[in-house]
Amino acid sequence: MTNSSPGAAGPVAGADGHPGEDLLASYAAGTAGTVTVWSVEAHLTGCARCRSALSAHVDAERLAHNRSVLLVRAAIGDGSRVRRVLRRCGLPDHVLGLLAATPSLRRSWLLSVMGVLAVVAGEAAAVRYGWITAGSPGRIPGYPGQNLAPFLLVGPLLVLAGVAAAFLPMFDPACRLAAAAPFSGFALLLARSVSALAAALVPVAAAAFLLPGPGWLPVALMLPSLALSALALAAATALPPRAAAVMAAILWTVPALLLAVDDVPLLIVQRNAQFGCAATLCACAVVLVARHDRLESGWMRWP
Amino acid sequence: MDEMALNVSTAAVRAEGLSRRYGATRALDGVDIALERGITGLLGPNGAGKTTLLSILATVNEPDAGRVSAFGLDPGHAAERVEIRRRLGYLPQELGYHRHFTVAAFLDYVAILKEITDRRRRAEEVARVLAAVGLEDRARSRIRALSGGMRQRLGIAQALLGEPDLLILDEPTAGLDPEQRLRFRELLSSLPGDPVTVLSTHQADDIAAICPHVVVLLKGQMHFAGTPAELAAAAAGRVWAAGERDDRAHLSWRGGDNRWRHIGDHPPTGAELVSPTVEDGYLMLSHTAGAR
Ligand SMILES: Nc1ncnc2c1ncn2[C@@H]1O[C@H](COP(=O)(O)OP(=O)(O)OP(=O)(O)O)[C@@H](O)[C@H]1O
Ligand SMILES: [Mg+2]
Numbered sequence: 001m002t003n004s005s006p007g008a009a010g011p012v013a014g015a016d017g018h019p020g021e022d023l024l025a026s027y028a029a030g031t032a033g034t035v036t037v038w039s040v041e042a043h044l045t046g047c048a049r050c051r052s053a054l055s056a057h058v059d060a061e062r063l064a065h066n067r068s069v070l071l072v073r074a075a076i077g078d079g080s081r082v083r084r085v086l087r088r089c090g091l092p093d094h095v096l097g098l099l100a101a102t103p104s105l106r107r108s109w110l111l112s113v114m115g116v117l118a119v120v121a122g123e124a125a126a127v128r129y130g131w132i133t134a135g136s137p138g139r140i141p142g143y144p145g146q147n148l149a150p151f152l153l154v155g156p157l158l159v160l161a162g163v164a165a166a167f168l169p170m171f172d173p174a175c176r177l178a179a180a181a182p183f184s185g186f187a188l189l190l191a192r193s194v195s196a197l198a199a200a201l202v203p204v205a206a207a208a209f210l211l212p213g214p215g216w217l218p219v220a221l222m223l224p225s226l227a228l229s230a231l232a233l234a235a236a237t238a239l240p241p242r243a244a245a246v247m248a249a250i251l252w253t254v255p256a257l258l259l260a261v262d263d264v265p266l267l268i269v270q271r272n273a274q275f276g277c278a279a280t281l282c283a284c285a286v287v288l289v290a291r292h293d294r295l296e297s298g299w300m301r302w303p
Numbered sequence: 304m305d306e307m308a309l310n311v312s313t314a315a316v317r318a319e320g321l322s323r324r325y326g327a328t329r330a331l332d333g334v335d336i337a338l339e340r341g342i343t344g345l346l347g348p349n350g351a352g353k354t355t356l357l358s359i360l361a362t363v364n365e366p367d368a369g370r371v372s373a374f375g376l377d378p379g380h381a382a383e384r385v386e387i388r389r390r391l392g393y394l395p396q397e398l399g400y401h402r403h404f405t406v407a408a409f410l411d412y413v414a415i416l417k418e419i420t421d422r423r424r425r426a427e428e429v430a431r432v433l434a435a436v437g438l439e440d441r442a443r444s445r446i447r448a449l450s451g452g453m454r455q456r457l458g459i460a461q462a463l464l465g466e467p468d469l470l471i472l473d474e475p476t477a478g479l480d481p482e483q484r485l486r487f488r489e490l491l492s493s494l495p496g497d498p499v500t501v502l503s504t505h506q507a508d509d510i511a512a513i514c515p516h517v518v519v520l521l522k523g524q525m526h527f528a529g530t531p532a533e534l535a536a537a538a539a540g541r542v543w544a545a546g547e548r549d550d551r552a553h554l555s556w557r558g559g560d561n562r563w564r565h566i567g568d569h570p571p572t573g574a575e576l577v578s579p580t581v582e583d584g585y586l587m588l589s590h591t592a593g594a595r
């Protein structure tokens with residue numbers, strides 16, 4: 001997008017690929033437009049020749065200032081590859097910068113999620129192909145999905161954990177700073193939670209797709225995962241955030257375990273359960289709209 | 304309305320009747336404070352309630368009772384609270400860091416939290432505050448690789464982002480070496496725009512050096528508000544230097560010159576009266592308040 005503005009790539013790169021003298025002069029004097037400044041700086045970061053050419057145009061103080069800003073820009077960097085791709089997709093850079101501090105978007109977190117998924121999915125495959133046996137002795141023979149019990153329990157909980165890590169203050173080492181900043185309200189919380197939700201749903205849905213199980217399983221997991229995350233957020237408007245997340249986890253774990261013991265684990269994502277999740281999601285959305293100012297991460301009672 | 308109350312009601316930032324309890328602990332008990340433009344120092348022993356008071360002024364903690372007003376804005380209202388935060392720089396006593404961030408990336412992140420959305424402006428601000436605390440050459444270091452004092456300077460740097468109008472620093476000089484402490488004093492005294500600044504410290508010489516106003520908090524209550532000279536004067540005529548320890552004195556300690564310094568009402572034998580420092584005044588005050 002920035003590249004399409006006039007005066008970006010064209011005038012910056014002279015015939016030999018370096019910015020011309022006029023351009024360096026206007027950059028040095030601070031009269032160049034933002035886009036031009038940007039591309040000149042991008043070039044200067046990597047070109048010693050132009051950096052020394054620039055020094056002819058500026059007084060020492062301004063040069064030192066420009067130099068330190070350049071160094072800082074280089075130190076801040078462009079962020080991860082994912083961040084660069086998302087930026088190119090048109091997401092505002094500063095929003096992506098906020099997400100960088102979300103633990104459940106870090107590679108180590110996502111790798112552990114995949115590790116857990118590999119274990120439960122592997123278990124499901126092993127049972128399905130008869131490498132190991134599972135389930136209670138009196139299981140109803142032939143009922144589908146008995147091998148899926150661990151996965152059905154863990155999948156939505158992993159999504160919930162990702163969202164909880166995105167909004168619980170205990171996962172943000174600098175939460176006191178975030179609390180005292182203007183950009184600390186519901187918007188920040190929602191941006192973090194939604195991105196964590198999206199990031200966790202991808203591996204969970206992929207695992208559900210790869211598992212030997214019903215083909216509709218990846219889709220059927222969406223609504224429960226969304227409902228659990230929304231429930232945790234909505235409950236956090238009334239309860240301490242950690243208690244809210246734990247409560248949502250229990251509300252999933254207990255029925256999932258009971259159905260697994262009854263050898264009908266798939267019921268947790270079938271018809272009635274889907275209706276229940278849809279209703280929960282709607283109710284939580286209403287609560288969040290009505291009470292979102294209670295979720296502001298500052299003005300809270302420590303601890 | 305008496306003169307004191309009038310004075311309080313015209314200050315840029317003020318709080319009246321602040322109380323805050325944690326369970327059975329009364330961290331703050333009816334505190335009134337008025338902050339003018341310029342630097343106010345906050346003195347008090349461990350557990351006096353300094354951090355609690357500063358966190359309430361910084362809009363991250365809510366008082367049980369009392370009112371706060373900053374530039375005429377009330378942090379009790381969500382919209383006005385955000386408005387205060389737009390003008391605020393805050394260094395919490397225990398600032399956590401994202402340890403895997405680089406110094407520059409951390410400051411960039413805080414600058415985003417402070418709503419500086421333009422990337423170039425952010426880089427300029429980050430460069431400015433890094434230079435202010437002398438960390439320019441550590442911009443690329445990971446935070447976990449910094450020394451404790453450097454981390455403290457990084458904390459000061461983030462508070463300066465966006466040229467705040469209200470600067471709240473909770474023990475900013477803790478862990479700084481002597482040279483950096485001098486540098487910090489110089490930095491604070493030369494801030495552009497003369498912001499309302501309040502800092503807590505255990506070092507009375509910080510106060511004497513840079514704070515035109517000083518406030519003493521003891522057990523959640525305000526015990527003194529005035530100039531450093533007035534605080535020192537609280538111990539006038541009661542500070543003695545002598546060759547030996549004196550058991551009748553309120554406090555006796557050995558100074559660097561191998562002589563004993565006493566605060567007390569009676570001169571120890573062979574003692575000479577010395578002129579009190581801010582620290583003497585503070586010790587005197589906390590002793591008499593503790594005795595009551
Ligand atoms: N989150 C909390 N939970 C329970 N008690 C607390 C909490 N925060 C503070 N307190 C109590 O409130 C009182 C005041 O604490 P505060 O941290 O404000 O003191 P302080 O003056 O900053 O002390 P220090 O000089 O050690 O930093 C103390 O008795 C402390 O134990
Ligand atoms: Mg404290």
Ligand SMILES: [Zn+2]
Pocket residue numbers: 017018019043047049050
């Ligand atoms: Zn060049």
